Amino acid sequence: DPCEEAAAGEGRPAALGRREGRLPHPRLARHRVRARHALARRGPLRPHDPRARLRGGRRGPRPRPRPPRDAAGRRAVRGAGPAAPPVSRRRLRAARPGRAGGPGRTLRTGRAGPERRRILAAVAVVAALVAVALGALGALEDAERSALDARFELRGTDPGRIGPVPLAVVGIDDATLRRLDERFPFSRVHHARVLDRLRAARVRAVAYDVEFSEQTTPAADDALIEAIDAVPRIVLAGFATDDRGRTAILGGEEVQRAVGARVGHVGVLIDGDGVLRRFPDRTARLTSFPVAVAEHATGRRVDRTPFASDGDALVDWVGGERAVPTYSFADVLDGRVPASRLRGRIVVVGATAPSLKDVRSTPMDGGSPLSGPEIQADAIATVLRGVPLRESPWPVGLLLTVLAAAVPGIAGLRGRAFGVLLAATAGAAAVLVVAWAAFSLDRVVPVAEPLLALGLGTLGAVAAGSAFEAVERRRTREIFARFVSHDVVDDVLARTDDEVRLGGVRVDATILFCDLRGSTALLEELEPERGIVVLNRFLGAMGDRVDAHGGTLVGYRGDGLMAVFGAPLDQPDHADRAVACARDMAGPALRRCHELLRADGVDRELRIGVGVASGPVMAGNVGSERRMEYTAIGDAANVAARLEGLTKHHGRPVLVATGTVQRLADPAGLDPLGPVAVRGRAGTVEVWAAG
Template identity: 30%
Template sequence: MGALGAATPRDWLRPGLFALVLGASALLGSGTWSPRWFHRLEDLMADLRWRLGPSAGQSAHVAVIEIDEASLDVVGPWPWPREVVAGLAGELFTRHGARLVALDMVFPEPRDAAADAALLTLARRHRMVFSQAFYLTPAAVRTGHPGGALPASAEPSTAAGLAGVPAATGHLGNFFAAAPGDCVGHITPQVDADGVVRRIAPVIGYAGQQYPMLAAAALLCARPGLPAALPWPALAPLMAAAREADGFVPIPWRHASAGFPVFSAVDVLARRVPAQALAGRYVLVGASALGLSDHVVSPHDPRLPGVMAHAEMLDWLLAEAVAPSPRLMLPWLGWAWTIATVLGLAWLSRGGNLLAAYGALTGMAGLWLLVLLGLPPGAAGRAAVLPVVAVLMLLVLQAPAEWALARAQARQFQRRFRRYLPPAVMEAVLRERGYEAMLPMRRTLTVLFADMEGYTALAETMAPERLVKVTEIVLEALTAQIHAAGGTVDKYIGDAVMAFWNAPLDQPDHADRGLACACAILSGMPALNARLQAVCPWLAPVRICIGLHSGDAVVGEIGSPLRKSYTAIGDTVNIASRLQDLCKAVSADLLVGEGTAALAQRHVLEPVGRARLRGRSRAEQIYAVRGRPCPQPFDLSEPAVA
């Protein structure tokens, strides 16, 4: 609320905006409103979490063999002969003791029959996983043979409750028709609209069967005497717990660029890698050479070998199997933070310092990000983004709305105050206070009344047109002196003017300003009379009487709904008016009240008498300015005068 209970436009604008932000946050948090930008913001928040969150360090279980530029230079361009790929996998098993080898590459067409047979024989002797890809778009092709489907007893819809898996429309399979027990996993990440890979389907449905991702197939892969690292009943719940509503799981980008031991394929083939360097590890073989175009954009890196996404998933599943992450769910925390942020801004905005309020708002958003980093992934649910959304909406909506309101109020203020204030003062008011300056409020003022003596008699003898001209000249001169002293013209009352200081701007020296203005008016009377003589040569010299008093009053726009004016009311105004009237009774041109005398610092005042003014219960001490003509001492304590 404004001063003295007056409502300002901001009193309804701000609550309206806060209610709008809370309402929009409720729709977003509940999923009733789910615009694309909200999901984009969720993605950015997840990216920020992986970038700022602690790294998991180098994996102790997963390693990567990269087909890099050096390998292509020595072995030859891709695709390599199948016997080379078989030889690479054989080295990893026999010389280095790899626990499993997963090939992040697809062999869609048969080549040399002997080499193809050798590769298949090796795969069926050891735990070796082939890859395949699926198309999730309408326009799809079908190449090669899909393989590695989950047995009917292990399908998510029956065994683990993972219903609603993404459905594929086409496939890129391998040259062989998979036999039961062949290990094949899909390498089909979900590429978001901004090109970043953040999720992958743990299982894809295709042609009535279900196919696991490469990381899951690696853990399910078993051979005679070599059991699966993680059977389906144990693996499925891990993926089910991390699945989102659309059937995809977030890729846990827990490692930085050096998160996995990486060796060049040519170094393995040339036996430059120490024997048993990969003993007991899950080894993924994939391309990193730029020319092979097998790269993805991750939250960490704009150009990361695609095999790293599968390495992250495999390492995460292994870690979850040993020590599952705490399934802490605190969706209420995001809601509470959002409400606290909006209510906090509402409270801070009451002081009018929006810069401090917006600083606190930004701080709340930053603190929320720190809280998120300390929570397990997904703990805040959909509400994780709400505090940030609320902050962005408040910044986007409130700042322009406040600016537009301030501009409208400035124009309104200029229209209203142009009549009262000098231009310099009006600009200062706009900068410092704005619309609130017009609201009624209690302030200590110095009030001046100045009146032309004998105006009534003059009006009887002078033509109205000439009288108007004389009045305009006098009021123009008085107004110029008031404005020069930084005063506010309250009103014109016929030939009289009322002005005051210390409103709408604070003027600590308002008493001295009022005294200086009164003295300047009286000192300028010879020049004013000379100007009047030029217009009316027969006009007698004009005399101005001034009353000045300081004290508390209510000042602001006061009136009815049909018409208001910026004015001051109160006993202080009455006393100043009575002092001006008293001037005529004691033949003085300036009389000053007790309040002004108490506040004046630069002017010396001396008492000239006492008088009980009309409407007052006690006599007042009356002062004059030393150095100016003073009336004869008087005592009009009884009866009441003026």
């Protein structure tokens, strides 16, 4: 064999015979891996030579590409797109318009392209920065305070927050003023008698929220000092201090130490809206009243770590008015309060009558301000519980703000304005839920900043979405107007609102192929400039007929064109439109084209061929994201293209498949040509000719 001799002369292994079918790679066969390729060239079959790669030898010629074929083994028609693959019932149902997961792609006017993602990200960043900046400048303080008050009101009264040491309030109320019939501040003898009652009841400690900074009568002052000296643990209220934090209560620090009394500053912190929400750990170099009472009652120093850097802490309110057990000063004075109700408690004594003006607005007042003793009792309970209610660290608030600002942008990537608004509503609800959950865990997270960022992000996302929607609709109009008339484009956009489904839709449509006969010989005789004139006149005249009959001009194929009727706009009479368009092309449109060519100085008679076929096709966009083209793929497109090519053999300018004839409202004027063999099909096609 010459092949074997040549192989032996080159030092290659001798041929084993002629190869048949597939030859697996030896290494793959050794590992029992199925062959994934076939040898494409017929010739002597040789064993694998592992030295060929080292010598730089070729491993064999590349397989020649096979032309695309449809499911029936027919070659696809060039220009008509690839043949439609066999589609299962499930995939056909999934391909319906608006159905997610279909084989085609839905072109949404608001799809998330790179530019859209960048702009929405910028909107989120700007929204977060604006919210954080306004929060840092204090512009959102009132909103944050109102949000905190709403959480306290929603929680309501919680007696379990009184703390490990129970408390009680003895109030100098209106009943006391009527009972004593004295102008406040009344005689210190009454205070001394109340202190004796509290000592006898064996209270845990006494917090006396009445300032004794001035002298009265010697007898009354001595009685008060003796009563204070008899109480084991007592804290007196002080306000005015010197530069060293000393007060004049009971005449000065010497008397205070002598009787074992401690003084705490009763100054309070009022926010800009007039509401008391915080208390300090020290004021004017003097320990605050709640901290002093807690330390004196427990005998332990209060940890200042929970207090903020400026020494303030949030009052963890027990509740509203009378949330802490409250008794009248007069009733205690007269012995009408059982000692068992006071035993073991920290008792706060002070003025509760509104006429004495020791009241403050708080988040828990419910329209009725709380008295000073009740406020001090809540603050003492807060200190006793270790100041549990604290503001979250600033990174937590920043993270919540950034996430809230990103919600509308994320929704805007895929959704419309309604979806953005729905996501914003869900985001606002999530912020409130997070704030309430954190509050239940004794943490206060900001609410105003995230909600503001969410609102700004929503406005920006909606505005950006509207702008992109307008741009995409204009882009869709420009792309789509190349295929159909402007009236059809307006109708499609009006019916589909802001979502134009162009991809992967299975429809029943009619395909039309039109071609200029003898164009090759004609263009050879003409100058290139004249040839372009002829083609432009011809294609322009034929394309105008497609628009006039409501068809979609898919595109130009050399010296011909392809059009589809019934897609993307549903047209029940698509077959009638296509046949009428074909007759118009072969008659009036062609004559008009001749007149225009003669006016251009080209006296040539043109001949055309038109093929028309109907059936189910997949209509939609093909191509890439940057460049798309609308087309229709299916057996009807293949048949229409073949019929257009058969017009020159039958001598008729228009050939119509039987599927189109069956869909016509009036098939008059069509001549049956009988079954015709169509290249690429196993059977024949009934063909009709139009005049």
